[in-house]
Amino acid sequence: MTKMSKAELDALVEEATVDAYDEDEQLSGFHVMITDNLGLPFQTTVLGVEVTVKKIDLLPGSGIVAICVRGAYRQAIGILDLPLPDPRPEGSEWIDAYRHWGP
Numbered sequence: 362m363t364k365m366s367k368a369e370l371d372a373l374v375e376e377a378t379v380d381a382y383d384e385d386e387q388l389s390g391f392h393v394m395i396t397d398n399l400g401l402p403f404q405t406t407v408l409g410v411e412v413t414v415k416k417i418d419l420l421p422g423s424g425i426v427a428i429c430v431r432g433a434y435r436q437a438i439g440i441l442d443l444p445l446p447d448p449r450p451e452g453s454e455w456i457d458a459y460r461h462w463g464p
Contacts, residue, residue, distance in 0.1 A: 365457055373458035391459045392419040395440065398452030405429075405446045407438060414443070425459065 365373075377394045381387040396417045404413050412429040418437065420426050426437040441460055445453055 365454060367461075370458050370461040373454065374462045377455070377458060378462070387462070388424060389419065391455070391462065392417070392425050395425060395452070395455045395459065398455050400451035403446060403450040405444055407436075407444065412436075 373394075377390040378387040379390075381390050399417060401417070402413050402415050404411055406412070407429060410431060412431045414427045415430050416428045417440065418426050418428055420437060423437065423439065425440040427440050427443045429436045429438055429443075440456055443456075445456070
């Protein structure tokens with residue numbers, strides 16, 4: 362995937378936040394767009410360990426997180442801290458837009 366331009370990222374931010382009145386609603390808008398568009402599940406490596414990203418959640422005080430699973434273990438990792446695999450999963454441009462928005 363090629364790097365998106367500022368104008369392309371601005372357009373995604375606008376789409377995610379169009380009906381939002383405050384920062385909490387904007388965050389919810391990004392959660393919806395990432396949840397609806399990110400191709401799940403996918404595998405990635407976190408601290409040298411392969412994990413499967415099973416779902417995206419919105420946690421109070423933590424923001425948007427990826428729920429990573431390995432065997433019986435589950436861990437929530439901030440979506441902006443999650444290393445993405447190469448090739449990136451479908452819909453990962455919404456993570457770029459969320460980063461561009463800057464929570």
